[in-house]
Amino acid sequence: MNEKLLKPYNPKETEARIYKQWEESGYFNPDKLPERHKEAFSMVLPPPNVTGILHMGSALMLAVQDIIIRFERMRGKKTLWIPGTDHASIATETRFIKEKKISKRDFTEKRDEFVELVNDYALSNQKVIIEQMRTMGASLDWSRAAYTLDNERKTAVTEAFIKMYESELIYMGKGKIVNWDVKGQTVVSDDEIEYESVKTPLYTFRYSKDFPLPISSTRPETKVGDTAVAVHPDDERYRQFIGKTFKINFVDTELNIKIIADPSVEPDFGTGALGVTPAHSKIDEDIASRHNLESVQIIDELGRMNEKAGSLKGKKILEAREIVVQYLKDNSLLEKEEVVDQNKPKAQRSGGIIEELPKRHQFFVNVNKPIKERGGKTLKELMRESVTSGKIKILPERFEKIYLNWIDNLRDWSISRQIWYGHQLPVWYKYPAPTDDSTDFFKVSKIKPEGSGWKQFEDTLDTWFSSGLWSFSTLGWPEKTEDFKNYHPTNVLETAYDILFFWVARMILMSQFLIGDVPFRTVYLHGLVRDEKNRKISKSLGNNIDPAEMIKQFGADAMRMAMVIGTSPGNDSKISTDKFKAYKHFANKIWNVSRFVLTNSEEIDYSNKVTLSTEDREYVEEFEKIIDDITDDMDNFKFYMAAEKLYHYFWHSFADIIIEKSKEKIWNGTAEEKASAQWTIFHILERSLRALHPFMPFVTEEIWSMVPIKNKKMIIVESWANKKYDHKI
RNA sequence: GCGCGCUUAGCUCAGUUGGUUAGAGCACCUCGUUUACACCGAGGGGGUCAGGAGUUCGAAUCUCUUAGCGCGCACCA
DSSP states (O other): OOOGSOOOOHHHHHHHHHHHHHHHTTTGGGGGGGGTTOOOEEEOOOOOBTTTTOOOOHHHHHHHHHHHHHHHHHHHHEEEEEEEOOOOOOHHHHHHHHHHHHGGGTTOOOOHHHHHHHHHHHHHHHHHHHHHHTTTOOOOGGGGGGTTTSHHHHHHHHHHHHHHHHOOOEEEEESSSEEEETTTTEEGGGGGGGEEEEEEEEEEOOSTTTTTTEESSSSSGGGGGGEEEEOTTOOOOTTTGTOOOOEETTTTTTEEEEEEETTSOOOSTSEEOOOOOOOTTHHHHHHHHHOOOOOOOOBTTTSSSSSSGGGGGBHHHHEEEEEEHHHHHHHTEEEEEEEEEEEEEEETTOOOEHHHOOSSSEEOSSSSSGGGGGBBBOOOHHHHHHHHHHHSSSTTTTHHHHHHHHHOOOOOEEEEESSSSBBBSSSEEEESSSSSOOSEEEEOOSSOOOSOEEEEEEEOOHHHHHHEEEEEEEHTTTTHHHHHHOOOEEEEEEGGGGGGGIIIIIIHHHHHTTTTSSSSSEEEEEOEEEOOOOOBBTTTTTTOOOOOHHHHHHOOHHHHHHTTTTTOTTEEEEEEEHHHHHHHHHHHHHHHHHHHHHHHHOOTTTTSSOOOOHHHHHHHHHHHHHHHHHHHHHTTTTTHHHHHHHHHIIIIIIIIIIIHHHHHHHHHOOHHHHHHHHHHHHHHHHHHHHHHTTSSSSHHHHHHHHHEEEEOOGGSOOSSSSSOOOOOO
């Protein structure tokens, strides 16, 4: 009888020691697992950002994924779970600038110096995060740890970019409209925009007194960039004007407005006439390209009117709007002013206004281009088919519909960012760049091209470009490594639903094009963790529960159970300190039950037959049935269910009934009754510890070290509790 | 506009293909402490399963519908 057992369970004294034992055992590394582990099972950890400390969402994902990997390891799989961290380009750089109160302008000629500072900052954060992942008990193979910006991953990113460029999937958009984040001073993708619904005035007016048709706009200041008015071809009201061009003076700017007919115009919306601003609206850009209209940029990258805006030059957007509205009033051009609902686009990361404007030298991924190497299918089709064919299963299923809905509306992915911390594009040009964007002024290449004067493009890649390669870049791709052969496609991708498009979809895109296969078989999505008032946990609300603090107070096992129980797939979950407390009590319950069983039973030799009483046999059979159920739940990703069943069985059947009844038999029963009862409680405890291990690895490993079983190993590599996986001890 | 969810006990949520008296945790109430555990045990109260209609021998579960809440995408002249 171990003296440790006499005191209450103390996670603090136990966890770090156990984690060290696991690491020393090498069992996190599939190459060092015992013989019986043959069939490969792999997962990649969604790499946490190196922007700061671990949050509740990461704690949830670590808990769930570690449960999966420990379960499969016990079932005899050759398990690989790859850790890593994400440089999170835009997020890290923004955070660094804010925290250190640094201005990029001070580094105008010293980009390398700046990048090095950000990198130091990132790596020091990385250490903290990695340490916290360990405290969760995560059985990650640290020998294979990756960083999205390390050398191996740089090689993968460059290779991917060049391959995509050669297949004409990556192209340079020559003055194509981008989403410009005025505050963050960078281009962002469509997915990085959030919409805020606001009330805003909609003005209905004419450019000038003699202009025949009124138009409506919430942004009259952009109308100085108009080159056409579009009407529906069947609209009787305006048919007579189609094809005519009007020369007008609008707020001191000369405009040439051509009246065009385009079926995309809704006759019933507003006046049925649409002022076309080709430089500042993607829709208008499309109309303009159909009608060969001139495009005039009138807003600059600082969010001000430029020299093409005449007297408005230099004015901020809102100032310009006021001036224009005043002009309309002064000249009796304003016909109507009404308040309408509008979705105002904002940059998700910086919170800044998004302006649509044309920008040169920006790169895009074409999602509609047929790919020769992939049977003429487009990226969009490949992404779609991966799921519709059933090759990838998304759980819960409703997210498959959400995914497909997103694919159907997908536009080309803009991948250039005006951020310094990240993967610089492998694209070179002769300085200075030509002004006319002639087709071959740049070269795509791993290294600087021969000859003098070559300069690398300043821009870096969208951080999700490197994350998209994660399922195979972590396995050594583009090298043909053993790891890649053995572990790709990975089995399960477990992540939060809010990065389904950002990450999951991009991984499918990259893998389908570069590998010709899916990156994983099953996508299991968990929800967001919210506080007890159902608010999203965030720094600004100050409602952040620090996982590290919870682990200190209640132990990692309690933390894991609290994260998992009550958390159904794809649904947001609520967390409160009460929940941690409840499972801390449970850890102690397991401890106390073990103390009782181990002091009241002896070493079990499973080769010796014990004749069980009818009652005890029923207990054992009932237990086996429950373990079968739990195994099913695990197979179906119902971890919340499995955990709850285990909790309930262990406490309210095993402890409250079976153990209570065994006391009488052990203390006052016949020799047969005693032996039967002892065997039963020992057997159920021993099996329960195995079943509990994926969920509560520390306390079960600690107790296992005291359980008198012949030839036992650490519980982390023992067989799963299910009879099917029973092998003689 | 297109699409997807949710509404079950005071709170947080389960409830698989329709099948006895609808479950759990927390909270609450009563009783109990010399021998595994008060981080405990025994017992208890509490629900028109959002409203309505239908299918069925039978509906929390399937269909339609109303209301409220939430989410994704698109539009946003």
